[in-house]
Amino acid sequence: MSEYLSLVLYLLVVLAIPVGISCIAGRLAPHKPNVNKGKPYECGVSEPFANQTRWPVRFALVAMLFLIFDVEALFFYPWAVALRELGVAGLFYIASFFAVLGTGYLYARNRGALQWK
Amino acid sequence: MQDLVVPMLRTIAVIAVLMTLMPYMTWFERRVLAAMQVRHGPNRVGWQGLLQPLADGLKLLFKEDLTPSNSDRWLYRLAPAIALFAALASFAVIPFGPTVEIQGTMVPMCIADLDIGVLYLLGVSSLGVYALVLGGWASGSKYSLMGALRAAAQVVSYELILGLALIAVVLTVGDTKLSTIVQQQHDGVWLVFLQPVAFVLYLIAACAETNRAPFDLPEAETELVAGYHTEYSGMRFAMYFIAEYINMLVVSSLAATLFLGGFSGPFWPGPWWLILKLMVFMFLFVWLRATLPRLRYDQLMRLSWNKLLPIGLLNLAVTAVIVVYRSGK
Numbered sequence: 285m286s287e288y289l290s291l292v293l294y295l296l297v298v299l300a301i302p303v304g305i306s307c308i309a310g311r312l313a314p315h316k317p318n319v320n321k322g323k324p325y326e327c328g329v330s331e332p333f334a335n336q337t338r339w340p341v342r343f344a345l346v347a348m349l350f351l352i353f354d355v356e357a358l359f360f361y362p363w364a365v366a367l368r369e370l371g372v373a374g375l376f377y378i379a380s381f382f383a384v385l386g387t388g389y390l391y392a393r394n395r396g397a398l399q400w401k
Numbered sequence: 402m403q404d405l406v407v408p409m410l411r412t413i414a415v416i417a418v419l420m421t422l423m424p425y426m427t428w429f430e431r432r433v434l435a436a437m438q439v440r441h442g443p444n445r446v447g448w449q450g451l452l453q454p455l456a457d458g459l460k461l462l463f464k465e466d467l468t469p470s471n472s473d474r475w476l477y478r479l480a481p482a483i484a485l486f487a488a489l490a491s492f493a494v495i496p497f498g499p500t501v502e503i504q505g506t507m508v509p510m511c512i513a514d515l516d517i518g519v520l521y522l523l524g525v526s527s528l529g530v531y532a533l534v535l536g537g538w539a540s541g542s543k544y545s546l547m548g549a550l551r552a553a554a555q556v557v558s559y560e561l562i563l564g565l566a567l568i569a570v571v572l573t574v575g576d577t578k579l580s581t582i583v584q585q586q587h588d589g590v591w592l593v594f595l596q597p598v599a600f601v602l603y604l605i606a607a608c609a610e611t612n613r614a615p616f617d618l619p620e621a622e623t624e625l626v627a628g629y630h631t632e633y634s635g636m637r638f639a640m641y642f643i644a645e646y647i648n649m650l651v652v653s654s655l656a657a658t659l660f661l662g663g664f665s666g667p668f669w670p671g672p673w674w675l676i677l678k679l680m681v682f683m684f685l686f687v688w689l690r691a692t693l694p695r696l697r698y699d700q701l702m703r704l705s706w707n708k709l710l711p712i713g714l715l716n717l718a719v720t721a722v723i724v725v726y727r728s729g730k
Binding site: 286287288289290291293294295297298299301302303305306308309310312313314315316317319321322323324325339340342343346347349350353354357358360361364365367368371372374375378382385386389393398400 | 404405408409411412413415416462463464465466467468469470471478481482485486489490493512513514515519520540541542543544545546547550551553554557558560561564565568571572575576577626631632635636637639640698699702703706707710714717718721722724725728
């Protein structure tokens with residue numbers, strides 16, 4: 285229990301650091317805004333640009349694949365801790381899980397989800 | 402009250418050490434990089450340039466903190482704070498010394514030696530992705546947005562590889578508690594000899610997770626200006642910068658803890674060994690940056706999903722069979 289108390293204490297102090305930095309910098313830094321400073325950085329050519337625009341769908345695809353594989357990878361942890369007690373049976377349990385994971389992976393790979401051009 | 406004094410002192414000590422190491426890592430990086438490129442590096446401010454990081458920090462403190470007019474104000478301010486919080490918070494489970502007795506009380510040299518240490522680390526360090534994505538999106542600039550998208554896809558892809566390397570370690574040790582992992586290496590051999598494949602996977606993933614060269618595509622300055630923190634200036638930029646270096650310290654000390662026996666070593670007290678082993682990895686980071694050119698984005702993604710992922714899973718399968726065979730059940 286004392287471990288978690290110590291952790292919470294640490295997290296509170298850690299939380300105070302960015303807040304403190306922002307407060308101190310807010311007092312010390314100059315603040316003189318003008319229209320040109322407020323424009324987004326454009327390498328010299330200034331034109332309005334909305335960032336709620338289209339972007340390549342590949343990135344969303346990677347995010348979805350990650351979600352599936354990472355959640356599946358999480359299931360490995362309890363198994364990894366318990367494997368010594370499970371023995372050979374544990375190998376068969378995970379082999380079936382591996383088959384499911386592998387099928388999904390091969391499907392995604394063959395459909396070209398992992399191909400970047 | 403007595404219960405709170407020790408954790409409080411330990412917390413302050415850890416943060417003080419991290420916040421002192423971090424600026425000197427920038428000095429170390431610049432000097433080592435300079436030496437590798439046959440130049441001098443910062444050597445004017447103080448003896449051997451040792452006051453340079455201090456001067457840089459002070460300069461940033463007095464710089465104007467710009468907020469672009471078409472940015473999402475609250476998210477824009479929140480994002481760097483998340484980055485710094487996630488980086489510092491993930492250090493909490495790393496043990497930096499054996500339990501010592503000070504005036505009758507046993508003091509474990511670790512903020513919180515949780516039973517689920519490895520899982521905590523994975524979870525909390527993943528919070529850093531929010532900082533990159535929210536910061537890049539909220540800036541309202543196309544360079545920031547592209548940097549954020551790249552960063553998100555890269556970090557999640559390599560988190561998978563990181564996870565597979567960690568599972569291999571957990572499998573070998575049979576516990577997710579970091580102090581147990583260190584103790585087993587202290588009694589036996591370092592895990593780098595038992596799990597060489599996981600070690601290499603971990604190193605590659607750690608480079609990509611911290612956006613270090615050759616995986617620094619999110620901030621590829623030749624094409625994206627500075628990536629997700631293009632619009633940031635002053636102390637908000639500094640928070641991203643501090644977070645990046647603290648992250649490097651965390652992944653280095655985790656590498657030392659998992660594969661090189663952590664704080665265990667002869668003669669010196671634990672923390673010194675951890676810092677020494679951590680420096681080895683920091684040097685490796687700088688060395689890689691000085692040696693390797695940046696990867697192309699498709700190469701980066703192919704490396705993760707088509708090469709490292711199958712290798713990681715195969716390593717896991719082989720490890721599992723060996724573990725079961727040796728446990729004799």
